Amino acid sequence: MNKISKVVLVFIVILTIVILIKQSHEVKVAALFIQFENETTEPEVEAILENYDIPVNYTIDCNSNISRGKYYIKADEDKINELRKDENWTSVVELKKGNYNIIMLSAEFVPDENFLTVLEKNNLQLKKAVVCYIHFGNGSPDRVVGKNCVLEKDAIRIKNELEKNEKVLIVGLDYIQG
Template structure:
């Protein structure tokens, strides 16, 4: 290979490397739902997120109503199995934390008398949650960007 061919090959390799680096830094997800205990203020949410190294710009939709899990209960690990046997059991999302599970319930289950009776029977307390949506990137939060399209959210 002559000297010019080597320079061209090195230049193409450098451009390929730069293109891969730029591509790997773009935002891969639109956002994230985070659920906090009730009474968590917007300032506390901001302070918590500032403690994490989030390498992209983000905005916070505090107390968002577009996510599931507006209420939750905490159930001891040994009690969860007998609770699942109950005919009124309506768990959608369970998160194990230490020796208990956090079970998220959407608002549609809360006024249900059977669910409230099951909670009372098992001595469980229903707690309200603060759900925040963290939107990553600099684009508008109402748009979902796809590979070959842009779709309006809730269209």
């Protein structure tokens, strides 16, 4: 092997090592938590996810013991403003979605009579989100990008695309520790 070939070989080896080290330090995501509108079925979830470029295989776990789910209310801006005036009103997150707002309530939320009265007075319904956990890969403990996890930048792209879907309320990322 001549001197130039050795230099090229050493360069390729060093470059490969640098890429592997860089990849091992990049933030990885193992799964997505997605909250869908009330009464979204698992086949609908599958159909929605098929429309997005998810670069790894995944499994869907809906309505298991992931969480108790979150309640939400769908209302236009005028109704939201009316609700904010009520002394019994509390909300956790408000999201703008098309022509209406989604008011997310915490998983610990338990509707009481006062709250239900406020909703009834404003002609609104309390709904429960369908919570799904989307596991990337085959469940192997070894986290290899492109096999059973994705880089944070790809997960954020998927999250942003999914949140444009009318049936998707909110998407969370499940980061890999370490």
